Amino acid sequence: MHEFSGGVKKPYQNIIEVSASDPHRGGLRPLTFVRQVLAACLYPQLINSDKLPVDVRQRAQRLLGACAGGSVGSYTATAGIAEIVQSVSDFITRRDGGIPSHPENIYISPGSHWNIFTILVNSKSSPRSGVLTPVPGYSNAVMSLTGVGAVNVPYYLDKEQGWELKVEELHRALESAKGNCKPVALYIINPGNPTGQVQSRKSIQEVIRFVSEKRLFLLVDEVYQECVSGEKSDFVSYKKVLFEMGHPYSDTVELASFHSVSNGFFGECGLRGGYVELVNVDPTVMKYIYKLFSKDSCAPVLGQVALDLMTNPPQPEDPSYPLYHLIQKMKATLLCNLKRFMEVLNSLPGFHCPPFEGGTFAFPRLHLPPKAVHKAKEVGMQPDTFYCMRLLEEAGVFTSPGCDFHLKDGSHHIGVCIMISEEVMEELLRRLACFHIQFMKDFS
Amino acid sequence: MHEFSGGVKKPYQNIIEVSASDPHRGGLRPLTFVRQVLAACLYPQLINSDKLPVDVRQRAQRLLGACAGGSVGSYTATAGIAEIVQSVSDFITRRDGGIPSHPENIYISPGSHWNIFTILVNSKSSPRSGVLTPVPGYSNAVMSLTGVGAVNVPYYLDKEQGWELKVEELHRALESAKGNCKPVALYIINPGNPTGQVQSRKSIQEVIRFVSEKRLFLLVDEVYQECVSGEKSDFVSYKKVLFEMGHPYSDTVELASFHSVSNGFFGECGLRGGYVELVNVDPTVMKYIYKLFSKDSCAPVLGQVALDLMTNPPQPEDPSYPLYHLIQKMKATLLCNLKRFMEVLNSLPGFHCPPFEGGTFAFPRLHLPPKAVHKAKEVGMQPDTFYCMRLLEEAGVFTSPGCDFHLKDGSHHIGVCIMISEEVMEELLRRLACFHIQFMKDFS
Structure with a gap:
């Protein structure tokens, strides 16, 4: 879909969108327990099927009991159910x-x-x-x-x-x-x-x-x-x-x-x-x-x-607990992504990634060569916007420039959602590193 | 749940809430096709099961294809997918x-x-x-x-x-x-x-x-x-x-x-x-x-x-069409409810139900006896609010008084959602008629 733009063949098959915190977009899977309960609430026939764990069916039953007319299609109280x-x-x-x-x-x-x-x-x-x-x-x-x-x-x-x-x-x-x-x-x-x-x-x-x-x-x-x-x-x-x-x-x-x-x-x-x-x-x-x-x-x-x-998540005695507990794996994914991101970014010339304590975003600082800053001004863009546009165009990686977050002190940054799958992170880092090295060479 | 209030036994088992347009609350069932597609979008394993009609599964597949990361958990474009x-x-x-x-x-x-x-x-x-x-x-x-x-x-x-x-x-x-x-x-x-x-x-x-x-x-x-x-x-x-x-x-x-x-x-x-x-x-x-x-x-x-x-509903050639077409039955239900509502209300002294052309609400006019208007003023209420409060308290029917719709010309009305199941409508009419006759007697 993104292979051609204006007739020019792009060197990537898809766009990696990490400009906002949107984990499923970044390849993370939803939690099965959550989706099973939601599906059963919508289509209560599933509550009677033995395809779903008993705690899923019980939870859906209980929640539907709290909905007017037993339907998630009814209005609720103003503050919620x-x-x-x-x-x-x-x-x-x-x-x-x-x-x-x-x-x-x-x-x-x-x-x-x-x-x-x-x-x-x-x-x-x-x-x-x-x-x-x-x-x-x-x-x-x-x-x-x-x-x-x-x-x-x-x-x-x-x-x-x-x-x-x-x-x-x-x-x-x-x-x-x-x-x-x-x-x-x-x-x-x-x-x-x-x-x-x-x-x-x-x-x-x-x-x-x-x-x-x-x-x-x-x-x-x-x-x-x-x-x-x-x-x-x-x-x-x-x-x-x-x-x-x-x-x-x-x-x-x-x-x-x-x-x-x-x-x-x-x-x-x-x-x-x-x-x-x-x-x-x-x-x-x-x-x-x-x-x-x-x-x-x-x-x-x-x-x-x-x-x-x-x-009110599943408890150790509930059948869905082991699967739900994969949430721990997501925490490990976040930590692993963070470690890899810092490793790679800090190894690239011009990038500085400060220690990161929480959230789902990385916000490394970018020291751009004067020629790149000059070129950006020429085309009427903020320098970090210019970098992010080129990164999107040439490598298919969609990030947020620091100036979108109202930074106006002359420092440059890029914002990247790191709550994504490990595979997407590896591909992102591969593309970003490749692009960055070429970019720095072009404007040195 | 509503049987006791302040220790006084109520003559009804449940409250019929028809003060707002909320069809499922009033006992109407959701459309199966709609709920099946929604459930399959949430829990895509259902797309591979043969329990759901093929057009449901195809539709869910197509819609998920339009969601970022193939998940309804992702953000969409500002104007929608x-x-x-x-x-x-x-x-x-x-x-x-x-x-x-x-x-x-x-x-x-x-x-x-x-x-x-x-x-x-x-x-x-x-x-x-x-x-x-x-x-x-x-x-x-x-x-x-x-x-x-x-x-x-x-x-x-x-x-x-x-x-x-x-x-x-x-x-x-x-x-x-x-x-x-x-x-x-x-x-x-x-x-x-x-x-x-x-x-x-x-x-x-x-x-x-x-x-x-x-x-x-x-x-x-x-x-x-x-x-x-x-x-x-x-x-x-x-x-x-x-x-x-x-x-x-x-x-x-x-x-x-x-x-x-x-x-x-x-x-x-x-x-x-x-x-x-x-x-x-x-x-x-x-x-x-x-x-x-x-x-x-x-x-x-x-x-x-x-x-x-x-x-973009199912078409005649789609397997879900016959079931989806029960939407026609809902139109019949609405017409039937309307007919019954007008019949009963217009037979009650003090009610006048004008011809009704569309929407899901009936808004009959209520000519209250002077004693009822006087009593309402005594307790500091608008007369139609007084009537609706009594109707709720004594018969468990929750309607909207005309004054809630900003009518301030001295005329009185009650608002009733008529897009409800025929059973609920019959029970509502039974309770309303009973209550009304007693109310008019009490304030004659």
């Missing part, structure tokens, strides 16, 4: 070592959570509301903010120190907003994406003190919580740290934490299932959030079902 | 007798289409943007409008003439907005919901002339297009009439038409799949719409798959 919201709540409580999670604070969403910005910013306010967002960061966050009439206030992660979040930088960003907007919230991604940085407990404490002092709402994207690969790093949730810090933080700091079935080892991006847990949120705002979710009817029911399976 | 967008486009062209539909003007959405308002209203404009919306109408439309900083400008359908849309009333509404906001769009639901009115070609022509003259964007909710039950009514799409009218209308009037798998005979509300076709929309606005859809990643893939099945 009560039984599934309970599974999510129990999962959070277990994850945080017993710190209680209350189902009434959880909303199941269609995965993308940006519309939460709608509630936090008042489009009619003057000065306009502002939200602090990280750089490097994703355009859809910024687009959502500006779409609701708010102002994006960028803060920069520390490139020289593995993209660490520095509280001094948050202070600077807040100060920079003066006269332009009224900052109302801080948006954080931890584990970082595309940066792969994982915040320590100490760093989280500092951020909590900062938002408490500045009275900012804390929005935390924790969708990569299962994907921590650094040897010294552990994922600790903002909620856990908040409660460990005690009064006044634990009962005043307003927090929204997001998670989904799209990211991590599930990789079910297409099902659109996620949740937000809200902590210490003012009852008036909670009412608005209910209304905000109401207007979209409900989250896709099969995304909700997948969320139940993610938060 | 290209092959499915093409199916939708072909469906529209066939429906409109050959008037061409262009795939690049179609966006697959998660069913609820209210965020389209975001693009039409500029939250920073002064005076604020206004949108004309029908009464009776749904709260989520109004909530979405006000949520993006726009002003709702109600227009009233003619209660005395089967809820007909009168252009004089549109003029009045537009006039009423003066000094308050700048109307930019007209929102229409045809076939009507909850009113059941179906617009004639002549009525549509009048509306088109009106929006053309007043330079309003036309937003048309056509999700009930398959559900036309009046003997003299036929569904004609706004797009078809627009093109029949020719220049200048056909190349200037900006139109967005919505459809989904939730409504009508599919009843797959939980899958969240719908589409919008945009006609004559300014290229700048088209760019914004692309951005608007981008920020939500993509519509749920299984909702997209269902949309393919709805717009």
